[in-house]
Structures are given as C-alpha cells and as structure tokens.
Amino acid sequence: MEDGVKICTQCKAFVRRRYFFSHSKNCGKKNGIQETKGLAATLINNDTDGLEFTDLLSRFSGDRIGKFCQENDVIKLIGRSQFNKHKRKKDKLTESRKAVMCKMRTLANLYFHFISFTNDKTLPIEEMFRRQNFPALEEAIQSMTTHEDGTLKAGLKVSVGNFLKLSAKVVKGSYLIGDDDSSADLIDKFVDVLELKWISIFGDAEYLLLQNRNHKQRDPGKLPDEDAVKKIRNYTVDKLQQIVNNQYDFFCPETFVFIRDLTVSRLTLFNARRGGEPCRLQMSDWCDAKTEKWIDSQRAKYVNDAEKKLLSTFKIMYQGGKGTNRMVPVLVPPDCDSALDMLANSEIRKDSDINIRNMYLFPSTKQSLDHCSGWHSVKNVVDAAGVNSHITATAMRHRASTLYASLEIPEDQRLAFFKHMGHTEDINKNVYQCPLGIQEVTKVGSYFASLDGMQVEGTEEPDITGDLEEGNSVEGESSAVSQTPGVEDSEEENSVEGESSTVSQTPGVENLEEGNSVEGESSAVSQTPGVEDDSMPSGLGLNTEFEMCHDMPSTSTKRRKRQYVRWSSSDTAALLTHFKSCIEDTSGENNTGSLPGKVYFLSVNISQKIESLLDDEDLSSLHYSQTNAF
Known part of the structure; x- marks a missing residue:
C-alpha cells in the first residue's frame, strides 16, 4: 500500500492525504452530508478498539516515528490505555488526543535512541523494560534529552522518566492478564532499578526545572509591560x-x-x-x-x-x-x-x-x-x-x-x-506570584538597617531597642508577683465582684521583727497595675502618686506593658510588721497566713484610722490610690 494514502469512509475511495480534504467536501455534497472521514490505509487490518482510537492513529504523520506508532503493538497498547483513560473528558477531547499522541511519539523516539546504543538493532521494544539493558536505556535518555550544544532539555527528560514508569505498569498489566507471571516479575525488577537510579538520571533535570520556575518564570522583569x-x-x-x-x-x-x-x-x-x-x-x-x-x-x-x-x-x-x-x-x-x-x-x-x-x-x-x-x-x-x-x-x-x-x-x-x-x-x-521585592526592601529592610545601626537618609529609624533600654524589666516579668527568695505567692481569698489581689507573702516574721530583710529582698517588687517605676513610696507606701493609664481601649490588640513600684527594705519591713498578726493567723481552713484583702482596706474603721495618721497631701494620695488600685 502506497504511503500517505487515506480511505474515504463514505465512498471507500483511496485518496492521497494531500488531496483528501477536497475529496471530503465533494464526496459530502454528493451524499448530502457536510463531511466524510478518512482512515489511513495502513490501518485497514489493525485490530484496534473503536473508531475513536483508529482516528487518533490516522492522525500521525507518515515519518518513521509516526508509522512505528501506527504499527507497533506495544506502543498501541500503551497509547490505547492512555486514550481510554482520558476519552471520558468529552470537553477536553482535543487536548487528550494530542497528549496521547505526544506520549506515543516520545516513547517511539526513545526506542530508536535505545537500539542505537545496543549491539542488536532488531531488539523489540519490550527489551527496553529489561534491567540487563538498563545501561543502554540510560544512554538513550541522555542522548534524547540533550541539545546539540550540550544543554539539557529538562522538561522532556522528566516527562520521559514519568512515562517510562507508566508504560511499565501497562506492559506489566498485559503480562498478568496473559498469565505470564515471569515476564511481569521482570518488569517489577526493571522498575526497582529505575527507582534506585532515578536521582542520578533525572535529578539534574528536576533541579533545573525548579530553578527555572523560581528564577526565570517568576522574574518581575518578565512580567507583561x-x-x-x-x-x-x-x-x-x-x-x-x-x-x-x-x-x-x-x-x-x-x-x-x-x-x-x-x-x-x-x-x-x-x-x-x-x-x-x-x-x-x-x-x-x-x-x-x-x-x-x-x-x-x-x-x-x-x-x-x-x-x-x-x-x-x-x-x-x-x-x-x-x-x-x-x-x-x-x-x-x-x-x-x-x-x-x-x-x-x-x-x-x-x-x-x-x-x-x-x-x-x-x-x-x-x-x-x-x-x-x-x-x-x-x-x-x-x-x-x-x-x-x-x-x-x-x-x-x-x-x-x-x-x-x-x-x-x-x-x-x-x-x-x-x-x-x-x-x-x-x-x-x-x-x-513573583517575589514581592519592594515590600521586602521597604518593610523588612528598614528593620534590619535599624538593627544594624545603619541610618538611611530620608527614612525614619524604627525604635526597636526601647524595650531593652527601659532598665526596669526583669527576666521574670510575666509572673503575677515578683518573688523574694523564701517568699511564696498566694492569691487573696477575700475578693469583691470576682476581683483578687496578689501580694508577697512570708510564712514567718522572725526576721521581719528585727528589721532584717532576707537576702535579695531589696530587689523584691510588689505589682501595682498602672504604677510608674520611678515612684518610690515611703512608710506604708500609701502616700505615693499613682499614674494610671486609663486612655488605652480594652479592645486594643497591643499588649500593655506591666509596670512596677520598687519597695525599699524599710517599707517592706514596716508593711509586714504591721500585719504580723494577720500573717501568723493560720486558724482558718486552708489558711497558711496571708495579708488582708480588699474588703479589709475598704472598711470604714480602717480607712478612718489610716486617715487620722496622714496629713492633707498624703490623704489626697490615699483616696487616689484607693480609687485606682481597687
């Protein structure tokens, strides 16, 4: 049969491929239809599944690779498997057909490179899936995926590797269906070798593809003008x-x-x-x-x-x-x-x-x-x-x-x-998405410039060392109450409307009676929310000016920094000596000794007693402290 000849499915005429379109229109008009289809003459005796796959085979060109795809049973077996997988996508029929044809031609091209590196030029395509022929296959892959100037065809190389895996599965399936377990086992061993050699064969192509995607395709300079x-x-x-x-x-x-x-x-x-x-x-x-x-x-x-x-x-x-x-x-x-x-x-x-x-x-x-x-x-x-x-x-x-x-x-x-x-x-x-270089330089760059001590002209230097220069924060600042060695923390049992105050507590007061503080006690800090650090109270600490920050909204997501008042040794000793009886009273259930709570300080008798000991200036400070502290 002459090459490049098609058979008209309507009138059964043999027409050269180059003239078939004109024949199709004329034949269609004579028979009252719009078009007639043509079938490659070489496919007359082929046992293929359905007219759709036969139509796909007829679309191959008449070169050596195209004819091999039309005639070789293994190539057609693999192509038919892929075509049946995609033919259900009716809206993507064109893309599916082209993808299957491309894979079939790729496999046929690999076979011709493969036999060029073997001693026997008549080896069937099944020999490509034998582990003893793997060195020749490796050379064929390298030859097929390299340009004349030595550069790598990375995309083609990775696609060849993936299609080899898929083809091996299809061929193995055909052996199992034909009850040829020994040949199927040989395919398994070939796949094992392919997996073991994958990185050495295809690793360079995978890396190059990743580099191209990250550096070339995402280059902002290549975005459309x-x-x-x-x-x-x-x-x-x-x-x-x-x-x-x-x-x-x-x-x-x-x-x-x-x-x-x-x-x-x-x-x-x-x-x-x-x-x-x-x-x-x-x-x-x-x-x-x-x-x-x-x-x-x-x-x-x-x-x-x-x-x-x-x-x-x-x-x-x-x-x-x-x-x-x-x-x-x-x-x-x-x-x-x-x-x-x-x-x-x-x-x-x-x-x-x-x-x-x-x-x-x-x-x-x-x-x-x-x-x-x-x-x-x-x-x-x-x-x-x-x-x-x-x-x-x-x-x-x-x-x-x-x-x-x-x-x-x-x-x-x-x-x-x-x-x-x-x-x-x-x-x-x-x-x-291209890397957001502008945001990286303008937002993050300013931070690292300030961290490095670099001053960029025309920019404002962000304050990133403010927290480190406060001088009043301590390592355990997140704790509710700073502790003096030997002093335990306890939560006051007496509370009003669910509120509670937490204070420093000492199990005994022997040292306090002598006015001696425990080692490290001079650095003990009693927490008062909203009190500035530079406030240094005297006596019982009730004449201190409190500076409260009430203008911060409660819904703010910014966390307010905890502030402290530094107590002197004499103030601490006076406070604990005055409440010695309360601390030593452990008669209550689960009571290990604690300072009085909020109710005690708000009682009328105690308030009047304290006010009688203070002058007018200290009295105003006391009322301010009671209002904001409780």
Missing part, C-alpha cells in the same frame, strides 16, 4: 466594536476566524485564564450565561447598589478547569456580548464552513469537530496589535497573581481570587 497590555486591550475592544457596528451581511471563514481570535484573546487575558481553557467553551455555556443560570436570583436582591451594577455588567460562564474536580469561572465583559452572539449564530457558522456537529463556541473551520487553539488566538491578536512584548496567557496569570498579592485584601476575598484562578494559595505564592 503595562503599556503593551493596555494597547492589546484597546485594539481588541475597538476591532470588536467595528465589527458589531458594521453588521456584516455575509461572513466568510476569514472574518469568522478574526472575530473568534479577538474574543478568545479578550476572555483569556481579561480573566487571566490558562491558554487552553476559554477556547473550549461550548455554545451551551454561553446560553447558560445569558439566562443567568449561575446567578442566585434570591440572594441577588439583597446585594448593595455597587454589586448590583456589577451583576448587570458582567455575565459569567463556568467550565472544567485543570484536572477533573474543579470548575473555574469565565467573566464576560460587555464588549464581548455581541461577538459571542455572532459566533453562536447558526447561519453565520454555516457560512463560515463550521461543522454543524461542532458544539464548541470557538470552533475550528473547514468542517473540523475541534475547537481553536487558545495560544495561537492570543498570539495572532498580539501580532495584529503590533506588540513586540512577551504577552501570553501564562504571563498574564503571573501578572494578575503578583499585583493581587501586593494589595491589602481581606482573607475571604483572597480565597475567592484563588478559586477564580483555579489553584490553591500555595500554588499562587510559589509558582505564579
């Missing part, structure tokens, strides 16, 4: 408006393609979507958007005026995102409404040579059942706008993620943004 983005936007909107205003009476395929590319580019760049997502929207998605299927009419009644305006301005479509368990939105700006109506119009699609069974909103012409390529649509519009900058869908995703990260946005709105982008917060930070 804002002037170029604005120029593309204005060009797209203006051209769409001109087409809508002219209202073409006759649409040729070229005009349809121009409108299609403009609309695909506009939706892709506006929404920062992946290049392959908006292009596979279906006409049913646009119908759902026009009927506001995804808008909850009950909740929409209660949104504010600004949100109502947005709801009336934008339409929204949903489609499957990356993977199988995630839906991503596509917001439709008002300048695309009329263009989308044209692209969905059945008469316009008929005049533009669109297959009547093509359900895509952005279809390919020439009776194809596929959708257009989103990457090519964006590139065509960028070139037509006269922009020389690197503007792609991926670059716009980097731009949107980076600019959004620099804004002060509430957490709930950030989550909504991540859902729109179709990825998680970690992916946004570690893959798409």
Whole structure:
C-alpha cells in the first residue's frame, strides 16, 4: 500500500492525504452530508478498539516515528490505555488526543535512541523494560534529552522518566492478564532499578526545572509591560466594536476566524485564564450565561447598589478547569456580548464552513469537530496589535497573581481570587506570584538597617531597642508577683465582684521583727497595675502618686506593658510588721497566713484610722490610690 494514502469512509475511495480534504467536501455534497472521514490505509487490518482510537492513529504523520506508532503493538497498547483513560473528558477531547499522541511519539523516539546504543538493532521494544539493558536505556535518555550544544532539555527528560514508569505498569498489566507471571516479575525488577537510579538520571533535570520556575518564570522583569497590555486591550475592544457596528451581511471563514481570535484573546487575558481553557467553551455555556443560570436570583436582591451594577455588567460562564474536580469561572465583559452572539449564530457558522456537529463556541473551520487553539488566538491578536512584548496567557496569570498579592485584601476575598484562578494559595505564592521585592526592601529592610545601626537618609529609624533600654524589666516579668527568695505567692481569698489581689507573702516574721530583710529582698517588687517605676513610696507606701493609664481601649490588640513600684527594705519591713498578726493567723481552713484583702482596706474603721495618721497631701494620695488600685 502506497504511503500517505487515506480511505474515504463514505465512498471507500483511496485518496492521497494531500488531496483528501477536497475529496471530503465533494464526496459530502454528493451524499448530502457536510463531511466524510478518512482512515489511513495502513490501518485497514489493525485490530484496534473503536473508531475513536483508529482516528487518533490516522492522525500521525507518515515519518518513521509516526508509522512505528501506527504499527507497533506495544506502543498501541500503551497509547490505547492512555486514550481510554482520558476519552471520558468529552470537553477536553482535543487536548487528550494530542497528549496521547505526544506520549506515543516520545516513547517511539526513545526506542530508536535505545537500539542505537545496543549491539542488536532488531531488539523489540519490550527489551527496553529489561534491567540487563538498563545501561543502554540510560544512554538513550541522555542522548534524547540533550541539545546539540550540550544543554539539557529538562522538561522532556522528566516527562520521559514519568512515562517510562507508566508504560511499565501497562506492559506489566498485559503480562498478568496473559498469565505470564515471569515476564511481569521482570518488569517489577526493571522498575526497582529505575527507582534506585532515578536521582542520578533525572535529578539534574528536576533541579533545573525548579530553578527555572523560581528564577526565570517568576522574574518581575518578565512580567507583561503595562503599556503593551493596555494597547492589546484597546485594539481588541475597538476591532470588536467595528465589527458589531458594521453588521456584516455575509461572513466568510476569514472574518469568522478574526472575530473568534479577538474574543478568545479578550476572555483569556481579561480573566487571566490558562491558554487552553476559554477556547473550549461550548455554545451551551454561553446560553447558560445569558439566562443567568449561575446567578442566585434570591440572594441577588439583597446585594448593595455597587454589586448590583456589577451583576448587570458582567455575565459569567463556568467550565472544567485543570484536572477533573474543579470548575473555574469565565467573566464576560460587555464588549464581548455581541461577538459571542455572532459566533453562536447558526447561519453565520454555516457560512463560515463550521461543522454543524461542532458544539464548541470557538470552533475550528473547514468542517473540523475541534475547537481553536487558545495560544495561537492570543498570539495572532498580539501580532495584529503590533506588540513586540512577551504577552501570553501564562504571563498574564503571573501578572494578575503578583499585583493581587501586593494589595491589602481581606482573607475571604483572597480565597475567592484563588478559586477564580483555579489553584490553591500555595500554588499562587510559589509558582505564579513573583517575589514581592519592594515590600521586602521597604518593610523588612528598614528593620534590619535599624538593627544594624545603619541610618538611611530620608527614612525614619524604627525604635526597636526601647524595650531593652527601659532598665526596669526583669527576666521574670510575666509572673503575677515578683518573688523574694523564701517568699511564696498566694492569691487573696477575700475578693469583691470576682476581683483578687496578689501580694508577697512570708510564712514567718522572725526576721521581719528585727528589721532584717532576707537576702535579695531589696530587689523584691510588689505589682501595682498602672504604677510608674520611678515612684518610690515611703512608710506604708500609701502616700505615693499613682499614674494610671486609663486612655488605652480594652479592645486594643497591643499588649500593655506591666509596670512596677520598687519597695525599699524599710517599707517592706514596716508593711509586714504591721500585719504580723494577720500573717501568723493560720486558724482558718486552708489558711497558711496571708495579708488582708480588699474588703479589709475598704472598711470604714480602717480607712478612718489610716486617715487620722496622714496629713492633707498624703490623704489626697490615699483616696487616689484607693480609687485606682481597687
């Protein structure tokens, strides 16, 4: 059978591949259909599963690798396994078919490199999965994934390794089904060797990919130029408006393609979507958007005026995102409404040579059942706008993620943004978002400059040593009461309205009667909230001016610093000597001896007794102390 020959499925004629499109249109008109399909002549006797996979095989080119993919049973076995895995994704059929064909060609290419490093050039492809041939396979991988100048094809190398693992599983499964356990065991041993040698073979490629992602793809200098983005936007909107205003009476395929590319580019760049997502929207998605299927009419009644305006301005479509368990939105700006109506119009699609069974909103012409390529649509519009900058869908995703990260946005709105982008917060930070260098220098840099003692001209030096220069804070400052060695802390049992005061307590008073303080007692501190450290009381400490900080709101998240009054040895001895009887009284249940509580000091008799011992100046201080201390 002559190479490059296809068989018409309608009239069974043998036609050269280069003339088959013309034959398909003529044959379709004669038989009253829009198109006929062709099958590669080399596939007539092939035992394949279903016409869909046969159609996939017929799409391979006629070179050595393409023919090998069409004829080799192992390659077809692996390809069929992958195709059956993805064919349920009806809306992603084009991408799935291309991915399977790419993997099949990669495996076939690896096989031809493999046999070039073996002594026997007739080895079957199954020998690639034998551990004794692993050195030749390793050399084949290195040769296949290296440029002529010696640079590494990192992405290809990692994909080859992953596909080798997957292919080994498929081949092992076929052996097990065929009751060939010995061959299946050989596959297991090959996989074990591959795992052991993985780092040495693919480690450099994985590292290079990580470096490229962190240093090249996230480089702020490679973000799209804002002037170029604005120029593309204005060009797209203006051209769409001109087409809508002219209202073409006759649409040729070229005009349809121009409108299609403009609309695909506009939706892709506006929404920062992946290049392959908006292009596979279906006409049913646009119908759902026009009927506001995804808008909850009950909740929409209660949104504010600004949100109502947005709801009336934008339409929204949903489609499957990356993977199988995630839906991503596509917001439709008002300048695309009329263009989308044209692209969905059945008469316009008929005049533009669109297959009547093509359900895509952005279809390919020439009776194809596929959708257009989103990457090519964006590139065509960028070139037509006269922009020389690197503007792609991926670059716009980097731009949107980076600019959004620099804004002060509430957490709930950030989550909504991540859902729109179709990825998680970690992916946004570690893959798409460029490092926030400006914030790092201006915010964190000022701190480290001050920490280093560097003064940057024109900036204010933050006070980071204030807490260290206070001189009054002690290591155990977080404790409720500073302790004197040999002095225990106790919480006063007598309290008013749930309040309690905590004071220093000594089990015995023998040393206090002699006026001698225990070692370290001179540094003991009795806590009084709100009292400044420079206040030095005398006597019983009741004539001290208290400076309270009542202007601090209770809801403040800033923690107020604890302040202390330093007691002298004589003041401490006088206080504990005066209340000697109270401390030594342990007659009560669970009472080990404590100072009187708040009720005692607020009693009328005690207050009058204390006031009789003080002059007018000290008396005013006493009333102030009682008011603020309790």
